[in-house]
Amino acid sequence: MQDSGGWEAPRRAAKVLFGRYELVGLLGFGASARVYLARDLRSGQSVALKAIPKGRVAKGGRAPNVVREISIMRHLRHPHVLRLLAVLASRSKIYIVLELARGGELLARVARGRLPEDLSRRYFRQLISAIGYCHSRGVFHRDLKPENLLLDDAGDLKVSDFGLSALPDQIRGDGLLHTVCGTPAYVAPEILSKKGYDGAKIDVWSCGVILYVLNAGYLPFNDPNLMAMYRKIYRGEYRCPEWTSPELRQLIGRILDPNPETRITVDSILHDPWFKKGLSEEERAAAAKFHAAETAEAEDGKFWMSEEPDRALDAFDLISFSSGLDLSGLFGPASDRQRFVSAEPAEVILGRAEDIGAKEGLVVRRKGEKGLGAVEVEGQIGNLVARMVVRRLAEGLVVVEVEGGGDAERGFLQGKLLPALKGPVKATANSGSAAGRPYPVL
Numbered sequence: 001m002q003d004s005g006g007w008e009a010p011r012r013a014a015k016v017l018f019g020r021y022e023l024v025g026l027l028g029f030g031a032s033a034r035v036y037l038a039r040d041l042r043s044g045q046s047v048a049l050k051a052i053p054k055g056r057v058a059k060g061g062r063a064p065n066v067v068r069e070i071s072i073m074r075h076l077r078h079p080h081v082l083r084l085l086a087v088l089a090s091r092s093k094i095y096i097v098l099e100l101a102r103g104g105e106l107l108a109r110v111a112r113g114r115l116p117e118d119l120s121r122r123y124f125r126q127l128i129s130a131i132g133y134c135h136s137r138g139v140f141h142r143d144l145k146p147e148n149l150l151l152d153d154a155g156d157l158k159v160s161d162f163g164l165s166a167l168p169d170q171i172r173g174d175g176l177l178h179t180v181c182g183t184p185a186y187v188a189p190e191i192l193s194k195k196g197y198d199g200a201k202i203d204v205w206s207c208g209v210i211l212y213v214l215n216a217g218y219l220p221f222n223d224p225n226l227m228a229m230y231r232k233i234y235r236g237e238y239r240c241p242e243w244t245s246p247e248l249r250q251l252i253g254r255i256l257d258p259n260p261e262t263r264i265t266v267d268s269i270l271h272d273p274w275f276k277k278g279l280s281e282e283e284r285a286a287a288a289k290f291h292a293a294e295t296a297e298a299e300d301g302k303f304w305m306s307e308e309p310d311r312a313l314d315a316f317d318l319i320s321f322s323s324g325l326d327l328s329g330l331f332g333p334a335s336d337r338q339r340f341v342s343a344e345p346a347e348v349i350l351g352r353a354e355d356i357g358a359k360e361g362l363v364v365r366r367k368g369e370k371g372l373g374a375v376e377v378e379g380q381i382g383n384l385v386a387r388m389v390v391r392r393l394a395e396g397l398v399v400v401e402v403e404g405g406g407d408a409e410r411g412f413l414q415g416k417l418l419p420a421l422k423g424p425v426k427a428t429a430n431s432g433s434a435a436g437r438p439y440p441v442l
């Protein structure tokens with residue numbers, strides 16, 4: 001017997017998941033998951049496979065964290081942020097396929113002894129580049145610590161574990177985050193007070209603690225008594241070891257500033273003499289270049305529309321489409337979005353959108369590959385009237401997502417575009433040949 005999404009019957013010693021991922025070994029345990037080493041049989045690539053029991057996702061308050069972790073990671077593309085490759089689901093588990101960081105945890109490296117200053121600088125630069133990128137996308141890590149910093153084959157840093165990250169919608173009207181989070185020794189003083197805090201500033205603080213640990217081999221704020229440790233954090237009471245260079249001492253001092261208002265920012269760190277040492281202006285600019293060209297579209301907050309349209313939908317898409325775990329609220333204000341399944345070829349549906357847009361005298365722009373893709377319809381003054389994306393769901397089925405540009409454009413969306421898209425189609429996902437039946441809305 002075989003659970004289509006579960007383990008295959010063990011004909012060979014190795015287990016194969018979803019007919020694609022061959023299980024090779026166990027990499028580690030997290031708070032909610034086991035992480036396996038696996039081989040992608042299609043590409044031959046080694047990957048990390050995080051198995052999260054569905055019970056943990058559905059119950060006990062873990063759902064928002066897991067869903068948030070997935071939804072954030074799948075949109076991040078940075079050389080020092082761990083890539084999320086795919087999400088799959090069986091009856092009992094959700095599997096997150098991650099880029100493999102073969103070098104293990106940076107913490108294990110530090111546990112063998114403090115790092116030479118140049119190596120600390122290399123990791124710190126990679127960390128700041130990754131954090132600057134995440135902040136520029138409105139994503140704050142909030143639980144930065146060496147355990148969340150993994151190393152790849154080349155010994156380069158990969159920031160992982162975005163389970164506690166916050167997206168902009170969690171910021172209250174005062175612009176500050178209010179969830180208490182983080183790991184005691186790495187938390188910024190303003191988290192300990194009950195006031196709100198700025199996600200960017202607390203990440204910078206944690207980067208300072210990490211930098212201190214890399215250089216010293218031990219924590220800056222430590223005490224067997226938790227309250228005494230918090231007091232030290234609150235007062236910014238620490239001492240750098242004697243081998244710390246004056247430039248590094250100064251930078252650590254500017255980061256571990258208990259006052260978030262005067263604490264150094266990521267932008268200023270990029271211009272710090274210790275940070276810049278040995279870097280050409282070009283390399284410094286590269287470290288500061290947080291906005292990758294291909295991700296610029298996401299800045300308008302409509303992540304769901306900026307995804308690669310030729311990517312087949314995965315289990316996570318289906319989970320997030322269901323009302324229980326609808327992520328749309330995470331990505332921006334509610335919009336006039338409609339989603340339906342069609343058995344028609346994508347090309348036909350996209351062609352209809354182009355025709356109706358042109359007929360109304362609007363500007364129609366086609367995006368993506370032939371066969372699957374997106375269409376944007378604009379008014380004469382460049383205002384967005386509607387956007388649609390067609391993505392593959394399964395053999396012979398596509399999901400169409402349509403969104404209006406705003407209130408003024410609702411008439412076109414509801415009165416013209418949607419009827420034109422849905423009109424002559426006969427078959428639906430559930431009905432086979434059920435002519436004229438309404439579309440199943442996911």
Ligand code: AMP
Nearest residue numbers: 027028029030031035048098099100101
């Ligand atoms: P996590 O659930 O993310 O805390 O992961 C638990 C442990 O699994 C980590 O501490 C790592 O040792 C290991 N691990 C997680 N993700 C990866 C990965 N992408 N590559 C290699 N090891 C990983």
